[in-house]
Amino acid sequence: MSPNDHKKLEGRVALVTGASRGLGKAMALALGEAGASLALIAREEKGLKEVSKEAKTLGVTSESYPADVSRAEDVERLREAVIGRFGSVDILVNNAGVNIRKPLTMLTVEEWRRVIDTNLTGPFLVCRAFVPHMVGKGYGRIINTTSTMSHVATPTRTAYAASKAGLLGFTRALALELAPEKITVNGISPGWFETELTKPIWSDPRANDDLVSRIPLGRWGDVNDVARLAVYLCSEEAGYITGTDILIDGGYTTQ
Numbered sequence: 001m002s003p004n005d006h007k008k009l010e011g012r013v014a015l016v017t018g019a020s021r022g023l024g025k026a027m028a029l030a031l032g033e034a035g036a037s038l039a040l041i042a043r044e045e046k047g048l049k050e051v052s053k054e055a056k057t058l059g060v061t062s063e064s065y066p067a068d069v070s071r072a073e074d075v076e077r078l079r080e081a082v083i084g085r086f087g088s089v090d091i092l093v094n095n096a097g098v099n100i101r102k103p104l105t106m107l108t109v110e111e112w113r114r115v116i117d118t119n120l121t122g123p124f125l126v127c128r129a130f131v132p133h134m135v136g137k138g139y140g141r142i143i144n145t146t147s148t149m150s151h152v153a154t155p156t157r158t159a160y161a162a163s164k165a166g167l168l169g170f171t172r173a174l175a176l177e178l179a180p181e182k183i184t185v186n187g188i189s190p191g192w193f194e195t196e197l198t199k200p201i202w203s204d205p206r207a208n209d210d211l212v213s214r215i216p217l218g219r220w221g222d223v224n225d226v227a228r229l230a231v232y233l234c235s236e237e238a239g240y241i242t243g244t245d246i247l248i249d250g251g252y253t254t255q
């Protein structure tokens with residue numbers, strides 16, 4: 001973060017889903033470092049509370065809300081709790097996501113639904129709940145964590161690639177809907193970052209070497225790069241960027 005970023009989001013309230021670890025944690029802490037108050041969401045409370053504690057050391061207000069974003073009743077409960085606490089929300093980061101890697105014929109309907117419901121229906125439910133509390137201010141930011149799989153694909157990722165390509169379409173359509181409100185809606189498409197989600201790859205030396213050999217910059221990404229991009233997209237300076245998707249993938253999708 002540059003010195004100019006310091007406190008540039010002061011007075012803003014940011015809701016981040018999937019904030020208990022990985023990319024969501026990094027984005028939440030960076031938004032907090034930039035001065036935003038935080039509402040942190042994940043299913044398990046333990047990790048969330050730790051992130052919230054860390055955020056408070058940055059001098060910002062931070063609350064954790066255990067909720068499953070794929071469940072409409074959880075999201076409604078979340079809306080009541082967050083609006084009751086903060087009054088409104090300025091920034092939504094729809095980041096919660098899961099991946100199930102299996103060939104099509106081995107994928108159960110339950111697994112298909114779990115991926116689609118978390119990665120695609122979740123952002124829909126969260127936006128539907130909170131957008132009414134974002135309008136009328138002349139500022140608003142929605143970031144959806146898309147993926148290189150919104151743009152390209154690999155075998156055994158049918159559900160994941162479908163959910164992320166769908167999320168990109170959702171991002172574009174919502175950007176058009178909310179442009180009159182000056183609420184920008186963008187995707188951040190991470191390439192490869194060492195998190196719980198990608199453990200099956202980085203923990204397997206052969207799979208890891210194969211992957212790294214296909215990344216032009218020759219390494220895994222740093223979660224703080226995604227976090228800095230999120231802070232920039234939430235800044236006033238990024239107010240003319242909407243309806244797009246920014247790949248941060250070491251060149252992976254250029255080949």
Ligand SMILES: NC(=O)c1ccc[n+]([C@@H]2O[C@H](COP(=O)([O-])OP(=O)(O)OC[C@H]3O[C@@H](n4cnc5c(N)ncnc54)[C@H](OP(=O)(O)O)[C@@H]3O)[C@@H](O)[C@H]2O)c1
Binds near residue numbers: 020022098
């Ligand atoms: N890592 C990468 O290389 C990569 C690349 C491209 C895209 N992405 C995307 O980036 C996002 C974050 O991934 P990550 O790598 O940081 O994964 P991660 O470390 O596994 O973190 C996922 C986060 O989402 C939460 N979560 C999962 N299902 C949820 C649900 N139904 N409701 C609420 N929270 C839920 C998890 O907490 P609980 O389990 O406690 O709910 C956790 O906080 C995902 O959308 C992923 O698809 C990651």
